[in-house]
Amino acid sequence: MQAVQPRPSSAPALQFPKLSALTSERWLVGSFVFVALLAISIGLLLGPAQAYRRAPALRWDIPVFSYYYQALTLHGVLNALVFTTFFIVGFAYFVTQRTLQRALASVQLAWASFVIMLLGVVLAGYAMLTGQANVLYTFYAPMLAHWTFYLGLALVIVGSWVAALVVFMTYFAWRKEHPGEAAPLAVFALLANYLMWFSASLGVAVEVLTMLLPLSLGIIKTTDPQVSRILFWFFGHPLVYFWLIPAYVSWYTMLPKQYGVKLFSDPLARVAFLMIMIFSIPIGVHHLFVDPGISELAKAMHSLLTFVVAVPSLLTAFNIGATLEKAGRARGGGRISWMWKQAWGDPLIAAQICGMLVFAVGGVTGMANASFTLNNALHNTTWVPGHFHTTLAGGVFMTYIGILYWLLPMLRGRALFARPLATAQVYTWFAGILVFGMSMGRAGLEGAIRRTDSGAVGAYTSEAAAPWMNLSAVGGTILLISIILLFTVILGTLFVSKREPQTAAPILVRAPDESPRWTENWNVWVALIIITNIVMWGPVLFGALNWVSGFWSTPYPMQ
Amino acid sequence: MHIDRYERQYLIAVAAVLGLFFAALVSSALVFGVRLPQPEGYINPLTLNRTVFANPGMRNMGNGVYDVYIVARMWAFDAGSDEKDERGQDVLRVPVGSTVNFYLTSADVTHGFIVERHNANIEVLPGHVGRSSTRFNEVGTFHIQCHEYCGRGHQNMYIKIIVEPADGSAA
Numbered sequence: 001m002q003a004v005q006p007r008p009s010s011a012p013a014l015q016f017p018k019l020s021a022l023t024s025e026r027w028l029v030g031s032f033v034f035v036a037l038l039a040i041s042i043g044l045l046l047g048p049a050q051a052y053r054r055a056p057a058l059r060w061d062i063p064v065f066s067y068y069y070q071a072l073t074l075h076g077v078l079n080a081l082v083f084t085t086f087f088i089v090g091f092a093y094f095v096t097q098r099t100l101q102r103a104l105a106s107v108q109l110a111w112a113s114f115v116i117m118l119l120g121v122v123l124a125g126y127a128m129l130t131g132q133a134n135v136l137y138t139f140y141a142p143m144l145a146h147w148t149f150y151l152g153l154a155l156v157i158v159g160s161w162v163a164a165l166v167v168f169m170t171y172f173a174w175r176k177e178h179p180g181e182a183a184p185l186a187v188f189a190l191l192a193n194y195l196m197w198f199s200a201s202l203g204v205a206v207e208v209l210t211m212l213l214p215l216s217l218g219i220i221k222t223t224d225p226q227v228s229r230i231l232f233w234f235f236g237h238p239l240v241y242f243w244l245i246p247a248y249v250s251w252y253t254m255l256p257k258q259y260g261v262k263l264f265s266d267p268l269a270r271v272a273f274l275m276i277m278i279f280s281i282p283i284g285v286h287h288l289f290v291d292p293g294i295s296e297l298a299k300a301m302h303s304l305l306t307f308v309v310a311v312p313s314l315l316t317a318f319n320i321g322a323t324l325e326k327a328g329r330a331r332g333g334g335r336i337s338w339m340w341k342q343a344w345g346d347p348l349i350a351a352q353i354c355g356m357l358v359f360a361v362g363g364v365t366g367m368a369n370a371s372f373t374l375n376n377a378l379h380n381t382t383w384v385p386g387h388f389h390t391t392l393a394g395g396v397f398m399t400y401i402g403i404l405y406w407l408l409p410m411l412r413g414r415a416l417f418a419r420p421l422a423t424a425q426v427y428t429w430f431a432g433i434l435v436f437g438m439s440m441g442r443a444g445l446e447g448a449i450r451r452t453d454s455g456a457v458g459a460y461t462s463e464a465a466a467p468w469m470n471l472s473a474v475g476g477t478i479l480l481i482s483i484i485l486l487f488t489v490i491l492g493t494l495f496v497s498k499r500e501p502q503t504a505a506p507i508l509v510r511a512p513d514e515s516p517r518w519t520e521n522w523n524v525w526v527a528l529i530i531i532t533n534i535v536m537w538g539p540v541l542f543g544a545l546n547w548v549s550g551f552w553s554t555p556y557p558m559q
Numbered sequence: 560m561h562i563d564r565y566e567r568q569y570l571i572a573v574a575a576v577l578g579l580f581f582a583a584l585v586s587s588a589l590v591f592g593v594r595l596p597q598p599e600g601y602i603n604p605l606t607l608n609r610t611v612f613a614n615p616g617m618r619n620m621g622n623g624v625y626d627v628y629i630v631a632r633m634w635a636f637d638a639g640s641d642e643k644d645e646r647g648q649d650v651l652r653v654p655v656g657s658t659v660n661f662y663l664t665s666a667d668v669t670h671g672f673i674v675e676r677h678n679a680n681i682e683v684l685p686g687h688v689g690r691s692s693t694r695f696n697e698v699g700t701f702h703i704q705c706h707e708y709c710g711r712g713h714q715n716m717y718i719k720i721i722v723e724p725a726d727g728s729a730a
């Protein structure tokens with residue numbers, strides 16, 4: 001053990017209260033969490049409504065948003081883009097400060113990131129709520145939305161870049177004050193996440209700025225749909241890892257702390273995060289396997305690297321599994337029985353473990369998606385939402401809720417309201433998402449198409465898929481119960497709970513001695529990201545350019 | 560860097576399994592001929608009438624092979640058929656055992672193309688020609704649906720292909 005030297009420090013020393021938050025944390029982090037919760041208060045409820053609309057036995061109208069694709073746009077954008085991004089940025093600020101035990105490098109910039117992102121949500125929200133942006137969360141050209149939609153989403157991204165800058169600045173300041181010490185794992189992972197996110201979002205930024213925004217403003221009249229899809233999915237796959245890494249931060253650094261055990265291997269956790277950071281971008285063609293403008297060779301290569309990016313998740317399975325074994329044994333479990341000797345009654349922990357279990361299901365279906373020739377059978381069927389409701393709405397979302405169950409009480413300064421309800425929320429979500437994901441997946445194999453208002457007059461659902469679509473509405477009902485429990489707990493914590501908060505933030509402030517320092521060679525990682533993407537995306541982009549009628553030459557169809 | 564013995568063995572197993580999966584995929588493409596759509600050429604969506612898509616429809620290429628040219632537009636597939644269903648949409652007919660090469664392009668926004676219970680799947684983009692081939696081994700009626708959201712009428716954008724017994728009697 002090294003002795004901890006008291007260092008002369010220029011850092012603004014912050015004394016963090018153990019069970020509650022500083023006023024500055026409360027406002028900054030609280031603002032991000034608040035917008036995130038507002039977003040899902042609309043976004044989540046649309047989920048069951050869509051399931052009821054699509055079930056052949058029901059075909060109910062969606063309340064308020066009667067146009068199916070407007071509802072679906074709101075569901076996708078609010079849940080998958082707004083909720084996630086705000087939650088992640090707020091969480092990253094909280095974790096950075098608490099882990100590094102110092103203030104953010106610039107509180108002004110941190111607030112600027114919030115204001116920019118909020119402005120973005122207001123603009124995009126206006127376009128979506130007024131029905132001027134029924135383009136779904138992937139907004140493929142040449143279908144167009146009102147310009148405020150694109151500008152709004154661009155601002156959300158720019159704001160998140162500012163947030164990334166603040167976290168990096170804080171880390172570099174800490175680095176100066178702590179030479180020779182490895183960054184704690186949570187911060188290391190969040191830095192990797194932001195670096196990946198910044199690199200990836202350049203793609204969608206180019207798409208929005210050179211194609212969609214000028215088109216929607218009428219400045220240009222033509223575009224290139226294939227190139228726009230390529231730029232979108234340069235961003236779109238790393239996007240899903242941007243959601244996942246904060247959940248991994250919780251599994252790797254917070255769950256062991258909550259259990260009072262040590263993570264099985266800190267170095268291999270770092271390797272996993274580095275692999276995700278580097279390999280999550282050069283694989284996005286797996287979303288474009290049946291696109292006409294991309295060669296089969298490029299598709300096969302992106303498929304291969306998609307298999308490689310499964311490795312860090314399989315590493316995670318081992319590392320977290322071994323950590324859970326320690327925890328289970330410490331709770332009296334044996335060789336096998338450690339598996340069920342877990343803290344199933346604690347909603348903070350159960351949310352994470354149940355999340356892992358659903359995520360594993362999603363990992364297996366994801367391998368099927370990654371298999372390029374299988375895509376002929378799966379692409380754009382309901383198999384795909386079946387898959388990502390187990391990963392995103394399952395593993396990731398459940399873990400975020402597990403985090404919220406300690407973060408919200410700290411920010412509010414009140415104990416979690418009705419803990420048994422929170423536990424019930426976790427298990428209903430777990431059951432609901434398994435039923436929903438499995439039935440959507442089966443329906444897809446039987447020919448049901450995703451993103452299709454199959455409840456509309458004259459729409460077609462194959463007979464073989466119909467029972468499965470009906471079952472997905474059952475899953476949606478279990479999830480609806482879980483949503484009601486979730487908001488009861490949240491609102492109760494905010495407005496009803498009177499007791500003092502009970503749980504401290506599960507933050508580890510020092511890396512273990514075996515943590516390798518070479519993993520913090522950020523320059524090398526940046527260079528690797530640039531090289532792999534030139535190799536893997538360069539030919540794809542170049543090959544898709546329309547040399548016959550000229551670039552960006554597809555006319556925008558007048559409707 | 561220290562790696563635990565079990566974890567090392569586990570990693571080797573992971574690499575082996577993933578390698579096996581990928582080898583299976585490569586052989587599905589190279590040995591069993593499962594193909595994905597790939598660049599078939601560019602096209603100007605405004606002047607489709609000067610291309611092969613001016614006359615969409617089915618061409619009998621002999622030996623049980625058919626080429627079908629289809630234009631997708633909001634919100635119908637124009638497969639050039641004379642026969643229409645009760646909704647006024649095109650109906651295609653092929654004898655059982657036929658291999659059909661579908662060629663698609665879009666006249667407006669992005670559409671999709673999927674043949675029920677057959678592994679034919681294309682993103683139909685304006686400016687590009689997409690191709691997908693499949694063999695119809697089973698007698699019956701199969702829906703061909705648009706699988707990419709293309710606006711208000713998206714869910715009604717589907718046509719049918721009827722696979723008939725080889726002797727020509729009605730299915």
Ligand code: HEM
Pocket residue numbers: 044045046047048049050051054072073075076079080136137138385389392393397436449450451452453475476479480483
């Ligand atoms: C509360 C339970 C939920 C239910 C019942 C539900 C239901 C659905 C249904 C039925 C669809 C798609 C239908 C279609 O393709 O036509 C869908 C799409 C989607 N959902 Fe959910 N969902 C839920 C929660 C979530 C959550 C928590 C997230 C993300 C954090 C999420 C993200 C998405 C996304 C990104 C799409 C795709 C939208 C698109 O295709 O444009 N959902 N959901």
Ligand SMILES: [Cu+2]
Pocket residue numbers: 236237240284286287
């Ligand atoms: Cu992906």
Ligand SMILES: [Cu+2]
Pocket residue numbers: 670671705706707708709710713714716
């Ligand atoms: Cu469509």
